[in-house]
Amino acid sequence: MALIVQKYGGSSVADPEKIKHVAERVIKTKREGNDVVVVVSAMGKTTDRLIELAKQVTPVPSEREMDRLLSTGEHQTIALLSMAIHHQNEKAISLSGAQIGLITDDSHTKAKIKEIQGKELLLNLCREGNVVVVAGFQGVTEQKAVATLGRGGSDSTAVALAAVLNAKECEIYSDVDGIYSADPRVAPKARKWNYIGYDEMLSMAKLGSKVLYLRSVALAKRYNVTIHSRSTFSENEGTRVMAENRIKEEGKMEEALVRGVTHDLNVAKMTIVGIPDKPGIAARIFETVAKKNVNLNLVIQSISGNKEVTDISFTFPRTDLPKIVEPMKELTSEIGAQDLIYDADYAAVSIVGLGIVDTPGVTAKMFRCLANENVNIAMIGTSDLTITCVVKEDNVKKAVAALHKEFDLDQ
Amino acid sequence: MALIVQKYGGSSVADPEKIKHVAERVIKTKREGNDVVVVVSAMGKTTDRLIELAKQVTPVPSEREMDRLLSTGEHQTIALLSMAIHHQNEKAISLSGAQIGLITDDSHTKAKIKEIQGKELLLNLCREGNVVVVAGFQGVTEQKAVATLGRGGSDSTAVALAAVLNAKECEIYSDVDGIYSADPRVAPKARKWNYIGYDEMLSMAKLGSKVLYLRSVALAKRYNVTIHSRSTFSENEGTRVMAENRIKEEGKMEEALVRGVTHDLNVAKMTIVGIPDKPGIAARIFETVAKKNVNLNLVIQSISGNKEVTDISFTFPRTDLPKIVEPMKELTSEIGAQDLIYDADYAAVSIVGLGIVDTPGVTAKMFRCLANENVNIAMIGTSDLTITCVVKEDNVKKAVAALHKEFDLDQ
Numbered sequence: 001m002a003l004i005v006q007k008y009g010g011s012s013v014a015d016p017e018k019i020k021h022v023a024e025r026v027i028k029t030k031r032e033g034n035d036v037v038v039v040v041s042a043m044g045k046t047t048d049r050l051i052e053l054a055k056q057v058t059p060v061p062s063e064r065e066m067d068r069l070l071s072t073g074e075h076q077t078i079a080l081l082s083m084a085i086h087h088q089n090e091k092a093i094s095l096s097g098a099q100i101g102l103i104t105d106d107s108h109t110k111a112k113i114k115e116i117q118g119k120e121l122l123l124n125l126c127r128e129g130n131v132v133v134v135a136g137f138q139g140v141t142e143q144k145a146v147a148t149l150g151r152g153g154s155d156s157t158a159v160a161l162a163a164v165l166n167a168k169e170c171e172i173y174s175d176v177d178g179i180y181s182a183d184p185r186v187a188p189k190a191r192k193w194n195y196i197g198y199d200e201m202l203s204m205a206k207l208g209s210k211v212l213y214l215r216s217v218a219l220a221k222r223y224n225v226t227i228h229s230r231s232t233f234s235e236n237e238g239t240r241v242m243a244e245n246r247i248k249e250e251g252k253m254e255e256a257l258v259r260g261v262t263h264d265l266n267v268a269k270m271t272i273v274g275i276p277d278k279p280g281i282a283a284r285i286f287e288t289v290a291k292k293n294v295n296l297n298l299v300i301q302s303i304s305g306n307k308e309v310t311d312i313s314f315t316f317p318r319t320d321l322p323k324i325v326e327p328m329k330e331l332t333s334e335i336g337a338q339d340l341i342y343d344a345d346y347a348a349v350s351i352v353g354l355g356i357v358d359t360p361g362v363t364a365k366m367f368r369c370l371a372n373e374n375v376n377i378a379m380i381g382t383s384d385l386t387i388t389c390v391v392k393e394d395n396v397k398k399a400v401a402a403l404h405k406e407f408d409l410d411q
Numbered sequence: 412m413a414l415i416v417q418k419y420g421g422s423s424v425a426d427p428e429k430i431k432h433v434a435e436r437v438i439k440t441k442r443e444g445n446d447v448v449v450v451v452s453a454m455g456k457t458t459d460r461l462i463e464l465a466k467q468v469t470p471v472p473s474e475r476e477m478d479r480l481l482s483t484g485e486h487q488t489i490a491l492l493s494m495a496i497h498h499q500n501e502k503a504i505s506l507s508g509a510q511i512g513l514i515t516d517d518s519h520t521k522a523k524i525k526e527i528q529g530k531e532l533l534l535n536l537c538r539e540g541n542v543v544v545v546a547g548f549q550g551v552t553e554q555k556a557v558a559t560l561g562r563g564g565s566d567s568t569a570v571a572l573a574a575v576l577n578a579k580e581c582e583i584y585s586d587v588d589g590i591y592s593a594d595p596r597v598a599p600k601a602r603k604w605n606y607i608g609y610d611e612m613l614s615m616a617k618l619g620s621k622v623l624y625l626r627s628v629a630l631a632k633r634y635n636v637t638i639h640s641r642s643t644f645s646e647n648e649g650t651r652v653m654a655e656n657r658i659k660e661e662g663k664m665e666e667a668l669v670r671g672v673t674h675d676l677n678v679a680k681m682t683i684v685g686i687p688d689k690p691g692i693a694a695r696i697f698e699t700v701a702k703k704n705v706n707l708n709l710v711i712q713s714i715s716g717n718k719e720v721t722d723i724s725f726t727f728p729r730t731d732l733p734k735i736v737e738p739m740k741e742l743t744s745e746i747g748a749q750d751l752i753y754d755a756d757y758a759a760v761s762i763v764g765l766g767i768v769d770t771p772g773v774t775a776k777m778f779r780c781l782a783n784e785n786v787n788i789a790m791i792g793t794s795d796l797t798i799t800c801v802v803k804e805d806n807v808k809k810a811v812a813a814l815h816k817e818f819d820l821d822q
Contacts, residue, residue: 016464016467016468019468020468053427053487054490054491054494055492057427057431057494057495057498058494058497058498061494061497062493062494062497064504065491065494065505066490066494067496068486068489068490068505068507069486069487069490069491071486071492072483072486072487075479075482075483075486076480076483078463078479079465079476079477079479079483080464080465080468080472080476080480082471082476083465083468083469083472083476083477084468086469086470086472086476086769087468093475094476094479096419096479098509100557147492154552218447236756332664339762399761404704
């Protein structure tokens with residue numbers, strides 16, 4: 001008998017009808033002969049409503065109390081889902097984060113999972129024939145205070161449970177039926193993968209695919225948990241995310257060097273022109289940005305003809321632009337640079353695949369393809385599994401479509 | 412330094428503005444030099460809304476899961492009230508029923524408190540300068556399942572905490588500023604008492620005064636906790652409920668033999684006429700009523716001129732009439748009685764006071780007073796502290812007013 005962990009997000013349990021539908025899916029898996037542990041989020045917009053309530057009480061709520069308040073959302077869902085399963089004549093029991101012994105560190109509102117102590121309890125409840133319904137997104141600190149795990153926290157709960165319970169796989173349900181080679185809204189011919197490696201998935205997620213959270217994929221990689229990304233609204237098999245070498249061993253490698261074309265529309269670009277070439281000045285620039293809590297994506301330092309001065313360009317989330325314009329203007333004049341140029345209408349287009357950076361000709365092929373489409377490349381960056389080009393936002397759609405075709409991804 | 416337990420019900424914390432008002436009251440008590448432990452209920456109609464959600468999932472929800480669902484209401488209030496106290500620059504910390512170690516029996520949805528294990532934790536948090544904000548109405552079973560305490564559960568939590576913590580008193584806030592000698596809506600000249608004994612209060616509550624729950628007064632009597640019934644919306648001192656002998660010792664006895672005139676409009680009366688006088692027949696009647704879970708109030712057996720037959724009359728909550736009409740009709744014919752008469756438009760009017768039953772002339776004075784008002788008495792009953800007359804419902808108002816004047820209670 002296999003044990004399956006299933007995770008359903010807020011939109012899958014948004015109202016009583018949807019909760020009943022989830023109960024049916026859970027029971028189907030159970031009646032196919034599996035033990036089932038279900039992890040759920042708060043219903044629909046519950047979390048937003050609770051945050052709004054707190055704001056009406058105080059503009060800066062204590063994080064400990066905020067965590068207590070938010071944790072009630074999942075408590076409601078686990079009770080209601082358990083009732084819905086009972087109503088369909090199966091045994092079910094709800095457990096909170098505290099009750100499964102999910103211990104976190106002390107960083108309220110964005111706590112990290114330290115361990116799950118309730119393994120034996122969970123297995124016993126399964127053995128007694130129960131579907132175990134667990135509150136996602138939450139645990140308790142060593143001091144027994146409720147702590148929430150932050151964005152994507154329910155996914156992390158599910159993956160951690162799958163690891164502790166040696167589950168066959170961790171099914172993560174959303175309104176998308178798996179991982180595609182590109183966003184189907186931008187590239188209509190995008191194909192769904194049956195299998196994808198952890199590192200490929202991490203590169204895809206980081207660059208803009210919204211199906212799985214980075215943190216839960218990283219956790220799955222660390223504990224070798226197979227994630228099965230599926231749709232709540234279809235019976236189709238989705239995409240299994242697992243170790244690249246296991247995919248190879250099981251002969252399930254799909255023949256494709258490039259596995260995805262991703263894009264990120266939230267990109268701004270800033271260039272400081274004519275910086276006096278003295279030690280320590282680059283450091284001052286990046287300290288100024290870091291102080292405002294802005295994460296940089298690509299950074300390029302270019303030395304112009306005049307060896308006395310350099311230009312530094314970088315990209316970052318467009319939404320952070322207002323935070324750094326004024327500090328960077330001040331800095332530009334302080335360090336005696338010539339000019340500060342910034343522009344919000346950029347985007348990043350990337351190709352993702354294990355080994356593409358080391359395969360001769362891939363980079364050249366990407367550039368030639370974009371040139372053929374008259375797409376100018378403003379900046380270029382590479383990392384282990386990705387090659388990224390920064391382009392003007394209005395070129396994104398044709399760039400993604402052309403690259404998708406060029407690398408034989410079209411269905 | 413004294414420790415005060417305060418309890419605020421659902422209407423006192425119905426929205427963020429009211430929660431802020433409660434925070435002010437709490438802080439005032441704290442700044443007067445007291446340690447404060449606050450017990451709160453769910454906000455306004457939250458509990459009703461959650462029950463409605465559950466009904467949309469299944470008509471017969473599991474009681475364990477229902478308790479989990481309902482317990483989230485108080486969790487939200489304790490988080491929000493703690494935030495509101497922080498906002499006014501005092502330290503506060505929220506604790507759930509589980510966290511204060513409130514252990515209950517296994518009767519989900521109407522559990523009884525077995526013990527509170529968290530005394531040291533609570534006292535330490537107070538010593539560190541915190542207002543401790545506790546979720547009312549809930550605890551955990553020995554198996555660590557969340558259990559709720561049923562109607563008036565938050566009052567019971569507050570009184571139990573006051574007992575465990577040796578609190579100076581347990582303030583129970585509502586929209587009424589204390590215990591009156593009669594319902595002011597019926598008797599406009601009703602007076603507020605400064606002190607009232609446990610047994611008098613129990614008799615008043617049982618007979619229809621809605622300010623305090625019977626169960627919490629009984630608990631207070633058992634552990635000798637002083638309850639202070641006060642209004643959320645006024646600064647006036649309310650009524651202190653404490654042991655009769657302590658009121659005497661402290662010289663705070665108010666001179667009044669009768670302490671209250673109460674009434675109960677939810678009364679029906681049933682008479683089985685001409686019952687053959689054989690052993691066991693009365694038992695069969697009361698078994699039939701008990702099987703339908705109907706509690707009897709007054710019972711009178713009258714022997715008519717003919718010694719072979721008797722009549723039995725009893726009163727019970729009017730709302731229970733439909734449950735017992737058919738079974739009693741069947742029984743009447745089975746036992747060969749002559750007739751079954753029932754009538755829903757009765758009411759009970761009582762006078763309450765320690766010692767009134769043993770004081771010569773009180774009963775006679777009550778009857779004469781009602782007779783002067785042309786109020787017919789259908790049945791009479793007495794218990795330790797009360798004399799009750801069953802009268803027609805449309806006589807209630809003049810009966811209460813006349814008795815209130817007769818026993819010198821008018822202000």
